[in-house]
Amino acid sequence: MILRSSGPSPFGRKVKIVAKMLGVYDQLTVEMSNTNDPEDSLRIQNPLGKIPILILDGDRKIFDSRVICEYLDAQVDGISLHPTEGDARWEALTLQALGDGIVDASILQVYEVRMRPEEKRHADWMSYQSDKVKRALDQISVTPPSLDGDLTIGHVAIACALGYLDLRFDGAWRATYPTLVAWLDAFRARVPAFDATKFEG
Structure with missing residues (x-):
């Protein structure tokens, strides 16, 4: 592949x-x-x-x-990051959608700066996207996804979103969301693949 x-x-x-x-x-x-x-x-x-x-x-x-x-x-037997039944499936997929949505809104902010000259950048558009990220982080920080049981695709998506905020926004979220800092540290300890795939560029 x-x-x-x-x-x-x-x-x-x-x-x-x-x-x-x-x-x-x-x-x-x-x-x-x-x-x-x-x-x-x-x-x-x-x-x-x-x-x-x-x-x-x-x-x-x-x-x-x-x-x-x-x-x-x-393709793999015995391990699954995508629950197939009940509330666990919809919770995992919804959490993935939230993590992916944080990334989408963050990328749009990056592209606004990267692709447009400064005089053509739209402050209201940037604020609209950054507000999405803030609302999502506010929600997750109140009750971070539990790491006690099986991990799902939702956990991975949230971790990748936080990692992208570290890369493109200098980790500014960390000062406001200490519970998510602790959560990401715990995820990293449980999933060595996170550090092994650290962003480059």
């Missing part, structure tokens, strides 16, 4: 962590991609031009990170 990703991609990191937790990372060949390069073949592999992309035998492609993670999970 070939995983198209990039060093700083939080969604690529999520896939890598899941692959390591499931014990299938050694079956992946990671190929770096550049979403800003119109000549990069990823735009053919995924017409949306987004990463990560998983390329399977027969040149089949799977995207996005949510689909790739569930695909990898389905």
